[in-house]
Amino acid sequence: MAYDSFHILQSTAVPLPIENVDTDQIIPARFLKATERKGFGDNLFRDWRYNQDDTPKTDFVLNNATYSGKILIGGHNFGSGSSREHAAWAIYDYGFRCVVSSFFADIFRNNCLNIGVLPVQVSPSFLATLFHAIETDPSAELLVDLPQQTVTLKATGQSEPFEINSYKKENLLNGYDDIDYLNNIKPEIVNFAAQTPL
Amino acid sequence: MKKTLFDKVWDSHVVRRIDQGPDVLFIDRHMIHEVTSPVAFLGLKNRNLSVLYPERTFATADHNTPTLNQHLPVADPLSRNQLKALEENATAHGISYWGLGHQKNGIVHVVGPEYGITQPGATIVCGDSHTSTHGAFGAIAFGIGTSEVEMVLATQCIMQPKPKKMRITINGKLNHGVTPKDVALYIISKLTTSGATGYFVEYAGEVFQQLSMEGRMTVCNLSIEMGARGGMIAPDEKTFTYIKGREFTPKGADWDKAMKYWSTLHTDEGAAFDKEITFDGSDIDPMITFGTNPGMGMSITKAIPKAELMEGGAATYKKSLDYMGYSEGETMLGKPIDYVFIGSCTNGRIEDFRAFAQVVKGHKKNENVTAWLVPGSHKVLNAIKEEGLLEIFEAADFKLREPGCSACLAMNDDKIPAGKYAVSTSNRNFEGRQGPGARTLLASPLVAAAAAITGKITDPRTLI
Numbered sequence: 001m002a003y004d005s006f007h008i009l010q011s012t013a014v015p016l017p018i019e020n021v022d023t024d025q026i027i028p029a030r031f032l033k034a035t036e037r038k039g040f041g042d043n044l045f046r047d048w049r050y051n052q053d054d055t056p057k058t059d060f061v062l063n064n065a066t067y068s069g070k071i072l073i074g075g076h077n078f079g080s081g082s083s084r085e086h087a088a089w090a091i092y093d094y095g096f097r098c099v100v101s102s103f104f105a106d107i108f109r110n111n112c113l114n115i116g117v118l119p120v121q122v123s124p125s126f127l128a129t130l131f132h133a134i135e136t137d138p139s140a141e142l143l144v145d146l147p148q149q150t151v152t153l154k155a156t157g158q159s160e161p162f163e164i165n166s167y168k169k170e171n172l173l174n175g176y177d178d179i180d181y182l183n184n185i186k187p188e189i190v191n192f193a194a195q196t197p198l
Numbered sequence: 199m200k201k202t203l204f205d206k207v208w209d210s211h212v213v214r215r216i217d218q219g220p221d222v223l224f225i226d227r228h229m230i231h232e233v234t235s236p237v238a239f240l241g242l243k244n245r246n247l248s249v250l251y252p253e254r255t256f257a258t259a260d261h262n263t264p265t266l267n268q269h270l271p272v273a274d275p276l277s278r279n280q281l282k283a284l285e286e287n288a289t290a291h292g293i294s295y296w297g298l299g300h301q302k303n304g305i306v307h308v309v310g311p312e313y314g315i316t317q318p319g320a321t322i323v324c325g326d327s328h329t330s331t332h333g334a335f336g337a338i339a340f341g342i343g344t345s346e347v348e349m350v351l352a353t354q355c356i357m358q359p360k361p362k363k364m365r366i367t368i369n370g371k372l373n374h375g376v377t378p379k380d381v382a383l384y385i386i387s388k389l390t391t392s393g394a395t396g397y398f399v400e401y402a403g404e405v406f407q408q409l410s411m412e413g414r415m416t417v418c419n420l421s422i423e424m425g426a427r428g429g430m431i432a433p434d435e436k437t438f439t440y441i442k443g444r445e446f447t448p449k450g451a452d453w454d455k456a457m458k459y460w461s462t463l464h465t466d467e468g469a470a471f472d473k474e475i476t477f478d479g480s481d482i483d484p485m486i487t488f489g490t491n492p493g494m495g496m497s498i499t500k501a502i503p504k505a506e507l508m509e510g511g512a513a514t515y516k517k518s519l520d521y522m523g524y525s526e527g528e529t530m531l532g533k534p535i536d537y538v539f540i541g542s543c544t545n546g547r548i549e550d551f552r553a554f555a556q557v558v559k560g561h562k563k564n565e566n567v568t569a570w571l572v573p574g575s576h577k578v579l580n581a582i583k584e585e586g587l588l589e590i591f592e593a594a595d596f597k598l599r600e601p602g603c604s605a606c607l608a609m610n611d612d613k614i615p616a617g618k619y620a621v622s623t624s625n626r627n628f629e630g631r632q633g634p635g636a637r638t639l640l641a642s643p644l645v646a647a648a649a650a651i652t653g654k655i656t657d658p659r660t661l662i
């Protein structure tokens with residue numbers, strides 16, 4: 001009930017070969033003032049995407065019509081910095097369902113999983129292969145297969161497995177979230193709380 | 199079995215272990231603020247859920263709040279709306295709320311310890327990554343996302359796999375002019391911003407034992423900047439003395455009982471860590487950052503490293519230096535600066551203002567520098583006045599602002615203009631963190647003070 005389930009995603013991808021992309025770049029703090037989860041995609045990568053007069057920066061990849069798709073590929077240590085889930089919301093709201101990198105910051109990874117965006121961690125060499133393939137042919141498609149836990153470059157068949165714990169995998173396949181789970185074990189929690197003074 | 203401090207606290211809070219999955223972790227205390235909570239409350243409403251234990255959640259307003267004229271209505275309608283949402287949600291659910299103008303108001307990670315909400319052996323979460331601050335008391339404290347805020351409100355639990363364990367040991371003595379902030383920036387510069395990702399850190403050794411509680415908070419606060427979930431320090435006499443008698447700490451027989459538990463909170467001799475790192479305290483100098491992440495820091499006397507010496511991509515490194523307007527090989531000393539910001543949950547406590555005062559006393563603020571002095575809370579603000587620091591600041595042409603996150607994150611009115619250089623005691627020097635195009639140099643209150651009176655990057659040891 002909580003978000004769309006995730007099975008197999010076949011799509012072109014948007015490459016962002018920059019390391020340490022932090023959450024302040026993904027969504028700057030001044031756009032965190034909403035009280036509802038709406039419209040964050042417009043401000044995704046705001047300061048890399050737009051000049052101060054709000055005109056698009058033509059050299060940024062989201063403004064380059066050559067690249068599109070539901071998969072975002074980022075450099076090492078993607079999503080470092082703040083705990084703002086707004087970063088994951090912005091990525092989702094823009095239309096991405098999967099982020100591929102060779103390394104993710106912890107809280108960002110959790111936040112993605114909690115809203116149904118799949119973080120896929122690949123080896124640095126496979127990441128380089130993906131960047132190269134997309135640069136050479138922006139229409140190259142990736143196949144992200146959650147049941148099989150693999151990511152494949154369609155054109156060449158090059159493929160790599162990725163890890164996800166089986167609990168989270170089950171959640172994503174079914175569109176369940178942690179609150180659903182926790183609600184079901186409330187008596188156990190209440191019991192525990194009774195023995196845990198404030 | 200021999201256990202680490204982290205094991206002891208984590209394991210005693212596991213409600214249920216899921217095979218091949220996360221632990222269900224019980225949360226003792228939950229702090230909320232206006233930015234990351236509204237959508238969580240909306241989620242509760244949509245699912246028709248209530249707050250399970252309102253007495254375990256504490257609300258304060260900090261990120262959006264102005265630091266001048268707090269008695270007036272907040273000018274920005276979006277900020278005002280978010281602050282109003284927090285007030286309404288807290289009131290509707292019976293959560294204690296310390297909003298703008300309240301005598302207990304301040305930055306969430308400053309007020310938590312001030313009122314004894316933060317205690318040893320507790321699990322503490324907040325929708326803010328610098329929740330790691332509270333680890334200074336031997337608590338497991340870490341930042342969470344809004345979905346998790348909703349979980350904690352609804353069930354007082356979150357679901358997380360147990361992180362790996364790292365111990366960072368620093369023995370020896372700190373040199374003159376070296377502060378807790380320098381210790382943290384030094385560690386991050388060695389480990390990089392992702393060096394502790396996946397780990398929970400315990401800080402051990404003489405250097406941390408000798409730090410005050412506020413100094414320990416500064417160090418633990420910055421744990422997240424090397425990717426760690428959090429950092430913690432075993433509680434000791436200093437910890438117990440600090441918390442005793444505060445509003446939310448146990449009293450009487452409850453205190454004695456708590457002390458019994460707290461005195462078990464240390465890593466057993468021989469307990470295993472997944473990773474151990476050791477540094478020598480005497481190797482640490484006053485630090486400054488020169489790039490766009492907190493790992494890009496160095497001794498204030500050094501030159502900016504060459505790209506080929508950097509791990510990872512030279513392209514990313516050069517992009518970062520371009521943004522800063524710096525070049526490889528340049529020295530930082532003597533570079534002009536425009537703004538100085540002292541404040542934030544990293545360095546917005548009374549000891550930080552004492553350090554700042556120590557340097558600026560008897561000098562004048564450089565006329566080219568705009569300085570923002572922002573206490574972390576009303577309690578800090580009052581102490582600044584009571585201790586006579588305000589007079590020192592005013593005599594040196596500095597003005598004091600009202601408490602809040604201020605220029606730490608460019609969400610309120612306090613933004614550094616594009617292209618300007620700001621020496622900041624806060625925690626992040628990301629592009630645009632302090633305002634679109636702003637260039638942040640992270641440093642200690644001593645370095646900030648030295649910059650404020652000279653108008654350039656200055657080694658504070660020449661002034662104290």
Ligand code: SF4
Pocket residue numbers: 260261305306307326328542543544602603606607624625
């Ligand atoms: S001072 Fe900065 S880091 Fe600390 S809570 Fe506020 S915005 Fe977050």
